[in-house]
Amino acid sequence: MNKRILGTILVSVGLDPRLTLKAVLGFPTFLNNLLKLVALWLRKETGDFKIASCPILSDAASTSGIAKGHYFHQDLWAARRIHSLTPSQHIDVGSRVDGFVAHLLTFMNVTVIDVRPLVSKVPGLAFTQRDMMAENGAVGLLSESVSCLHALEHFGLGRYGDPFDWNGWRKGLVNLASIVKEGGRLYLSVPIGPQSVEFNAHRIFAPQTIINEAEKLGLSLHEFSFIDDDGDFHPAVHVDKAVGCRFGCGCFEFIKPTSSLQ
Numbered sequence: 001m002n003k004r005i006l007g008t009i010l011v012s013v014g015l016d017p018r019l020t021l022k023a024v025l026g027f028p029t030f031l032n033n034l035l036k037l038v039a040l041w042l043r044k045e046t047g048d049f050k051i052a053s054c055p056i057l058s059d060a061a062s063t064s065g066i067a068k069g070h071y072f073h074q075d076l077w078a079a080r081r082i083h084s085l086t087p088s089q090h091i092d093v094g095s096r097v098d099g100f101v102a103h104l105l106t107f108m109n110v111t112v113i114d115v116r117p118l119v120s121k122v123p124g125l126a127f128t129q130r131d132m133m134a135e136n137g138a139v140g141l142l143s144e145s146v147s148c149l150h151a152l153e154h155f156g157l158g159r160y161g162d163p164f165d166w167n168g169w170r171k172g173l174v175n176l177a178s179i180v181k182e183g184g185r186l187y188l189s190v191p192i193g194p195q196s197v198e199f200n201a202h203r204i205f206a207p208q209t210i211i212n213e214a215e216k217l218g219l220s221l222h223e224f225s226f227i228d229d230d231g232d233f234h235p236a237v238h239v240d241k242a243v244g245c246r247f248g249c250g251c252f253e254f255i256k257p258t259s260s261l262q
Contacts, residue, residue, distance in 0.1 A: 008201060022058035022061040023057035024057075026060045027057055030056075030057055030060075037051065068232060068233075069231040070150060070249040071096065071100075071150065073231075074189045074249055077225060077235070078251070081185075082108075082147070085185070086108075088144065090145040090146070091112075091147075091179060092110055092113065093114070093146070093147070093151060093176060094149075094152070094154075096149070097112060100149055109125070110126070111127070112126070113127075113130050113141070114127070115131050115161065115162045116129070131162060133165055133175075138178045141179040142179055143184065145184060146180050146186045148186070148187070149189045152176075153169065153190045153191055153202040154201075154202055156169060157201075157202070169203060170213060173210075173214065174217060176188070177217035177219055180256045182258045183256065183258050186252075186256070187252075187254075188251075190203070190249070191250075192205055192206065192242055192245050192248045204247065207239045207242055207252075208239060210252060214254050219254040220256075221253070222255045223252075223253040224236070224238070224239050224250065224253075226241070226245065226248050226249060227248055227249040228245060
C-alpha cells in the first residue's frame with residue numbers, strides 16, 4: 001500500500017498524522033501565548049472582552065494558502081477558459097460547488113447537476129438532482145458549455161451514494177457528450193496515471209482512454225493540460241507529456257463539431 005492511499009484511509013476515518021504532528025509542534029507556542037494572555041487578564045488589561053479557550057495548534061506551521069494541486073489548477077483553468085469564451089449558459093456536473101462553481105458564479109449563472117442533494121439560495125445557482133449514469137440522465141439538458149471536474153472517476157463506485165456500476169464512467173461520459181451543443185465545449189478533468197480502480201475512492205485513467213472514448217461520442221480534443229504529481233500545472237501540451245504521472249490530473253477541453261464539419 002503506497003503512502004498516498006494510506007494517508008487517504010487515515011484521513012477518511014478522522015486521523016491526519018500531519019495535522020497531529022503540527023499540533024504537537026505548535027503546543028509550546030500556544031502555551032507561551034496563553035500564559036501571556038492570562039497575565040493580561042489578571043492585570044485587568046483585557047478590557048470588556050470575555051476570554052474563552054479555543055485551542056488551534058496547527059495553523060502556525062501552515063502556509064498562507066495552497067496555490068497548487070489538482071483542485072486549485074483545474075478550477076482556475078476551466079474558469080478562465082469559460083470566462084474568455086463568455087457562453088450564454090453553463091451546465092456543471094458534479095464539480096465542487098464551493099470551488100469551481102463559485103468561481104463561475106462571479107460572472108455567470110450556472111446550472112449544477114449532481115446525484116447528491118444540494119440546498120442553496122445563492123442567486124444564479126440552479127440545481128437539479130440526477131443520476132448522470134441513467135439512460136434518461138441527460139433528458140432536457142443542452143448547453144454550449146459543460147463541465148465535469150474531478151467527478152467522472154467516481155461514477156458507479158458507490159462513494160457518493162450512487163449505484164455500483166462498473167461502466168458508470170462510460171455511461172456518464174455518454175450523457176455529458178449528449179448535452180453539449182454542436183460547436184459547444186466540454187471541460188473534463190480526471191486523475192491520470194497507470195489505469196486502476198482504487199475502490200471505492202476513484203479510478204485513475206490513461207489520458208488516451210478518455211480521448212478515445214470521447215471521440216467515439218463525437219467530441220474532438222481541442223486542448224490538453226495536466227497537473228503533475230507535484231501539483232504543478234502544464235498548460236496546452238501534447239498528451240505524451242503526461243507520461244510518468246502516477247496520480248496526476250488531466251484537463252481535457254473537448255469541442256463538439258458542427259454538422260457541417262463532421
